[in-house]
Amino acid sequence: METLNYINNGHGLGSWLLTRDHKRIALLYLASITAFFFLGGMFAFVIRLELLTPAGDLVSSDTYNKLFTMHGVVMVFFFLIPSIPAVLGNFLIPIMIGAKDLAFPRINLLSWYIYVLGGLFTLVAALSGGVDTGWTFYTPYSTAAANSHVITAALGIFITGFSSILTGLNFIVTVHRMRAPGLTWFRLPLFVWSLYATSLIFILGTPVIAITVLLVAAERTLHMGIFDPALGGDPVLFQHLFWFYSHPAVYIMILPAMGVISEIVQAFSRKNIFGYSFVAFSSLAIAIIGFLVWGHHIFVAGQSVYAGMLFSILSFVVAVPSAIKVFNWTATIYNGSVSFDSPMLYAFGFLGLFTIGGLTGLFLAAMGLDIHVHDTYFVVAHFHYIMVGGAIMGYLGGLHYWWPKISGRLYPEPWAKFAALMVFVGFNLTFFPQFVLGYLGMPRRYHAYPEEFQVLNVASTLGATVLAAGYLLPMIYFTWSIFRGAKAPADPWGARGLEWEIPSPPPTENFLVTPIVTHGTHQYAPSKEVGHV
Amino acid sequence: MFTNFPLFPQQASAQAASVDGIYFFMLAVTAFFSLLIASLLTIFAIKFRRRHKDEVGVANHGALALELLWTIVPFLITMVMFGWGAKVFFDIYRPPAGAMEIYIVGKQWMWKAQHMEGQREINELHVPVGRPVKLIMGSEDVIHSFFIPAFRVKADVIPGRYNVLWFTATVPGRYHLFCAEYCGTKHSGMIGSVVVMEPNDFQAWLSGGNASDSPAAAGGKLFQDLACVSCHRGDAQAQAPQLAGLFGNPVSLQDGSRVIADESYIRESIVNPQAKVVAGFQPIMPTFQGLVSEEQLLQLIAYVRSLGASAPGAAGGTMPATMPAAGPGK
Amino acid sequence: MYYLVFLALLVGTGATVGAAFIDMGWMNNVIMLLLAMIKASLVILFFMHVRWSSRLTWVVAMAGFFWLLILFGVTMGDYLTRGMVEGTLR
Amino acid sequence: MSDGHAASEHYRGPVHQPVHSDPGYAGHSGETPHVHPHHPQLQHHFDTMEQQAEASTLGMWTFLVTEILFFGGLFMAYLVYRHAAPMAFQEASHHLNVVWGTLNTGVLIVSSLTMALGVRAAQTSAPPRTQVMWIALTMLLGTAFLGIKAIEYYDKFRDHIVPGPNFRWEGMYPQGAEMFYSLYFCMTGLHALHMVIGLGIMTWLAVTAWRGKYDAAYYTPVEVAGLYWHFVDIVWIFLFPLLYLIGRHYHAA
Ligand code: HEA
Ligand code: HEA
Numbered sequence A: 001m002e003t004l005n006y007i008n009n010g011h012g013l014g015s016w017l018l019t020r021d022h023k024r025i026a027l028l029y030l031a032s033i034t035a036f037f038f039l040g041g042m043f044a045f046v047i048r049l050e051l052l053t054p055a056g057d058l059v060s061s062d063t064y065n066k067l068f069t070m071h072g073v074v075m076v077f078f079f080l081i082p083s084i085p086a087v088l089g090n091f092l093i094p095i096m097i098g099a100k101d102l103a104f105p106r107i108n109l110l111s112w113y114i115y116v117l118g119g120l121f122t123l124v125a126a127l128s129g130g131v132d133t134g135w136t137f138y139t140p141y142s143t144a145a146a147n148s149h150v151i152t153a154a155l156g157i158f159i160t161g162f163s164s165i166l167t168g169l170n171f172i173v174t175v176h177r178m179r180a181p182g183l184t185w186f187r188l189p190l191f192v193w194s195l196y197a198t199s200l201i202f203i204l205g206t207p208v209i210a211i212t213v214l215l216v217a218a219e220r221t222l223h224m225g226i227f228d229p230a231l232g233g234d235p236v237l238f239q240h241l242f243w244f245y246s247h248p249a250v251y252i253m254i255l256p257a258m259g260v261i262s263e264i265v266q267a268f269s270r271k272n273i274f275g276y277s278f279v280a281f282s283s284l285a286i287a288i289i290g291f292l293v294w295g296h297h298i299f300v301a302g303q304s305v306y307a308g309m310l311f312s313i314l315s316f317v318v319a320v321p322s323a324i325k326v327f328n329w330t331a332t333i334y335n336g337s338v339s340f341d342s343p344m345l346y347a348f349g350f351l352g353l354f355t356i357g358g359l360t361g362l363f364l365a366a367m368g369l370d371i372h373v374h375d376t377y378f379v380v381a382h383f384h385y386i387m388v389g390g391a392i393m394g395y396l397g398g399l400h401y402w403w404p405k406i407s408g409r410l411y412p413e414p415w416a417k418f419a420a421l422m423v424f425v426g427f428n429l430t431f432f433p434q435f436v437l438g439y440l441g442m443p444r445r446y447h448a449y450p451e452e453f454q455v456l457n458v459a460s461t462l463g464a465t466v467l468a469a470g471y472l473l474p475m476i477y478f479t480w481s482i483f484r485g486a487k488a489p490a491d492p493w494g495a496r497g498l499e500w501e502i503p504s505p506p507p508t509e510n511f512l513v514t515p516i517v518t519h520g521t522h523q524y525a526p527s528k529e530v531g532h533v
Numbered sequence B: 001m002f003t004n005f006p007l008f009p010q011q012a013s014a015q016a017a018s019v020d021g022i023y024f025f026m027l028a029v030t031a032f033f034s035l036l037i038a039s040l041l042t043i044f045a046i047k048f049r050r051r052h053k054d055e056v057g058v059a060n061h062g063a064l065a066l067e068l069l070w071t072i073v074p075f076l077i078t079m080v081m082f083g084w085g086a087k088v089f090f091d092i093y094r095p096p097a098g099a100m101e102i103y104i105v106g107k108q109w110m111w112k113a114q115h116m117e118g119q120r121e122i123n124e125l126h127v128p129v130g131r132p133v134k135l136i137m138g139s140e141d142v143i144h145s146f147f148i149p150a151f152r153v154k155a156d157v158i159p160g161r162y163n164v165l166w167f168t169a170t171v172p173g174r175y176h177l178f179c180a181e182y183c184g185t186k187h188s189g190m191i192g193s194v195v196v197m198e199p200n201d202f203q204a205w206l207s208g209g210n211a212s213d214s215p216a217a218a219g220g221k222l223f224q225d226l227a228c229v230s231c232h233r234g235d236a237q238a239q240a241p242q243l244a245g246l247f248g249n250p251v252s253l254q255d256g257s258r259v260i261a262d263e264s265y266i267r268e269s270i271v272n273p274q275a276k277v278v279a280g281f282q283p284i285m286p287t288f289q290g291l292v293s294e295e296q297l298l299q300l301i302a303y304v305r306s307l308g309a310s311a312p313g314a315a316g317g318t319m320p321a322t323m324p325a326a327g328p329g330k
Numbered sequence C: 001m002y003y004l005v006f007l008a009l010l011v012g013t014g015a016t017v018g019a020a021f022i023d024m025g026w027m028n029n030v031i032m033l034l035l036a037m038i039k040a041s042l043v044i045l046f047f048m049h050v051r052w053s054s055r056l057t058w059v060v061a062m063a064g065f066f067w068l069l070i071l072f073g074v075t076m077g078d079y080l081t082r083g084m085v086e087g088t089l090r
Numbered sequence D: 001m002s003d004g005h006a007a008s009e010h011y012r013g014p015v016h017q018p019v020h021s022d023p024g025y026a027g028h029s030g031e032t033p034h035v036h037p038h039h040p041q042l043q044h045h046f047d048t049m050e051q052q053a054e055a056s057t058l059g060m061w062t063f064l065v066t067e068i069l070f071f072g073g074l075f076m077a078y079l080v081y082r083h084a085a086p087m088a089f090q091e092a093s094h095h096l097n098v099v100w101g102t103l104n105t106g107v108l109i110v111s112s113l114t115m116a117l118g119v120r121a122a123q124t125s126a127p128p129r130t131q132v133m134w135i136a137l138t139m140l141l142g143t144a145f146l147g148i149k150a151i152e153y154y155d156k157f158r159d160h161i162v163p164g165p166n167f168r169w170e171g172m173y174p175q176g177a178e179m180f181y182s183l184y185f186c187m188t189g190l191h192a193l194h195m196v197i198g199l200g201i202m203t204w205l206a207v208t209a210w211r212g213k214y215d216a217a218y219y220t221p222v223e224v225a226g227l228y229w230h231f232v233d234i235v236w237i238f239l240f241p242l243l244y245l246i247g248r249h250y251h252a253a
């Protein structure tokens, strides 16, 4: 008989749908998030096809508007925000801190159901005709002009918001209260630090978007007029409230990926991180200062010039902790024992693309320049560099790194390397031309465009095709590995960390005996206990 | 097919060069750091590649000096970016005195422009070369954004209030005008062109065929038609303040505060008169919200403004603080 | 103890209502909010046992209000400075 | 679970084992009667009751932080619009009934007291009857609050001062007043919704308390529900003056 683990311990649909095991819930999330990713990707692909030609000839303009709205909503709220936290975080946090489960297993399951319910609302909105407000739901368009399914979509976002809140709450309490003996804060894996910081944003930011979209729904249904200019309401107030959450939300999307990269870089250079406490605290700094910069999205939207200056300077300040991280990762590789396994390839991809994406964020934070590039493809390129080039690279890197632990199987490494390469090449071909387009002045959310922009758009669409294929590959070989892959040992990479000390896949209660922790993770050099800076 | 294939936008305004200046600085910083990171990664990864299966790296202890270095240097660089960016922003958003003014109204899905001389146009904007132009912009429905890439200027056009934008065109020609804020079905069709002309040509165009009433004159008519004049009479028994000399000057309000009578104030006085009641008057003026379009509002403003022409300009600052003096109150 | 707090809360309510009827200009708002904050603190400290709780609970409780202040402060920073630059409109 | 602890989450897996002691390996069949070295309400993934209780209160506090910011969005809107139209807000506020408002504030404060005493009762292992009495009293007061709120809402409907197409306003500042009432209904409505949820929780609490579930060793649910209830009270403590009282001196003067 096979040894008991969390996968074979209990069979049938019921044992999955009613599970309270954080690892099984992680897999539930994995399945649903992947579905949403491909859905969002399909939308993106049709967008790219439409943009092959200057005239709006493939779909109608209303359809196009719905496509990018649904693409943004699905990718942001139903894929990227929950991706690393709810899949890898759920799976790994308890293991990394030596606990048997999260603090509130039932709430953990509940948040998956809430997520699914929110997802259903969004699917209903999509299937019954779609929403066309852009993922930003700006008023008064969303409240007064749009005649698509705004309320359904808004409720979908409202509902998933609670899923995020509960996940964040669970993580915070777990990290505070469930650490194994000896696991002090400064011995925590950096992945846990980054998710802790992420959870703070979940807790502090999500409720504001929840109330904001609720007000939009109320304004549409009950004709209350909170943002209505006719009542002296201010549409810009909506933008403040929206970005109070949605800017921190971009850090929800990147911080977990940064955590993954911290782990991968250490594991594949067999070396503990350079400047542990700088990397750890920079996560907190990003989470906290990240709450003070939201107004950089509305420099030209009619906010006061002085407010703009405040937001601008703070946006630059919040970039510094990201810079600190990048430099520390680079320094970590120095004197390491670097291997080029697929997770590390993704990490390299992340480092390069995040650097470019982040630095182009600085273009946007410079007020004078943002006047020109605001709401052009430059912005689109910026955030895809960070979210697709950065966050998804991190997510895929993490999946490849922990897949043997999660599934107990090994995937075919040559294919994984090939996929990483395809994603990298396809990605750059898709989004680099968009920087140029943006500076040329091509506005975003344009269904048709002037002819001189065509060449770059064709390049972008070509790239998107390569990218799509690159994303399809892991899907195939991961699935293949579940059935045909070789059995994974407990520690296939020679990495250090509590998760590599237990069998692959882990038993239901993770640890037979609660571990006693005496040092930080990723200590490879045999000799002495390593101090932290 | 693909002959027209630019990689960099035309520079056709006085501001364009300063925006491009930051852009090139940013590009340089980005190129420097991206290449730095990329080459360090490549060098380290190759130099320290794993040579046998069980090799491990050398333990880290960190280095405070390095940490400080890569905290402080990026910080200083970003502060340069901030200062530069803020300065350019200020310049682009603070219109110079004496700029030529044009009223813009955005509505789904077109741009309407009214020149002070009476010319009106849709989805086109004719301006002279070399002269500062200030746009006063309002929206009839949702948020739009007025964007001229070749000038590097853009500002949102927001319902319920006015926004301004200014530029000085430098090169005659025809340039794209885009709506940059998503506004519904034909957002991508809310485009047009800005035509920059030599001053003489522009004058000729202004006096060309299809000129109608100037906004001020049209506003004067509205002032009669909407019976504003029944209350805002010039005589002493008038139950409403006299509007002559109002524009650009401070107004004392009932609650003791004081505002400058600019476009936004006059607009509010018409659509939501009770929001700011002039000291010494009863709040009897009805709202005209829904009765006048955004274009008409701008015409009324132009009219009120034209009444003030006789008064010393706001820039002079010589006005007694209690203007307008027309009211029977203080 | 609980009864004392309870009495204080009732008195606070009475004072708030009373003060509201006296015209003190802008002081009205200050007094009103001050009293509300005192009342809220009493509830938090005693009824919600924060007075006897760990430091972490203090931090968490304060964090919520602190973030609220960020939201209010920075957003009002926009509204209060609108139109301050010459030539720009509100 | 045949060992009768409905709420516990004993997992029947192979490695169930409390950390400190109990090498008694439950085995895959799982039904070996446990000799519990711990409290029956201790869930499997916690080591001690304290850890479990601390986790729950921390969880609730964290949740309340999100609640603060949830209401915070509305307070933000209130602040902006009151700043923009102070006179209109004073005028509109005057049309709220200050007597009902004050009464309701009193009712909520009393309910907070009874709630606190309910928690104390559980904490001191008072008999279930006492615990249930306090909880029931709290619920009664909560219902009274909602009843009064309903009367007030009804008045507003009758007078057509509910925002929307039917809004009618005789006094000054119709636009600002409509904005005020939009905020009024959103804020008090959301607050009332929280009260309703609170009443639901209380019902569940009363049932379980009646079954004698809570005593000095385990009263976390009562404590946590109490925190929630007090929070809802605090929201009202701010809503009351901001909505009902801002117009008073203005009209008194
Ligand atoms: C994961 C998502 C993510 C992340 C992490 C970021 C990170 C940053 N973003 Fe981005 N952003 C988005 C997602 C993201 N953004 C999205 C989705 C939008 C558009 C929303 C919409 O309108 O639809 C957007 C839009 C956006 C705007 C508004 C543009 C506009 O609409 O006009 C601005 C403006 O300031 C901005 C700035 C920044 C900055 C300064 C950072 C910084 O945090 C970046 C910091 C990183 C680095 C700086 C790189 C690493 C540093 C080095 C290698 C060392 C060298 C460093 C220095 C010299 C400082 N972003
Ligand atoms: C997590 C966030 C995320 C991700 C992953 C992506 C992924 C992609 N995005 Fe998107 N995007 C956004 C977030 C994201 N985007 C947001 C927030 C907006 C703004 C919306 C708004 O304006 O409101 C936006 C807008 C946006 C635009 C601008 C639209 C406009 O303004 O008019 C474009 C245009 O090219 C685009 C393209 C793409 C492409 C090509 C991908 C690719 O990376 C996707 C590749 C993936 C797949 C294609 C699916 C997997 C592959 C298969 C299933 C294989 C088989 C399928 C096919 C061959 C079709 N995105």
Ligand code: CUA
Pocket: B106, B107, B108, B109, B143, B144, B145, B179, B180, B181, B182, B183, B184, B186, B187, B188, B190
């Ligand atoms: Cu008008 Cu977009």
Ligand SMILES: [Cu+2]
Pocket: A246, A247, A250, A293, A294, A296, A297
């Ligand atoms: Cu941002």
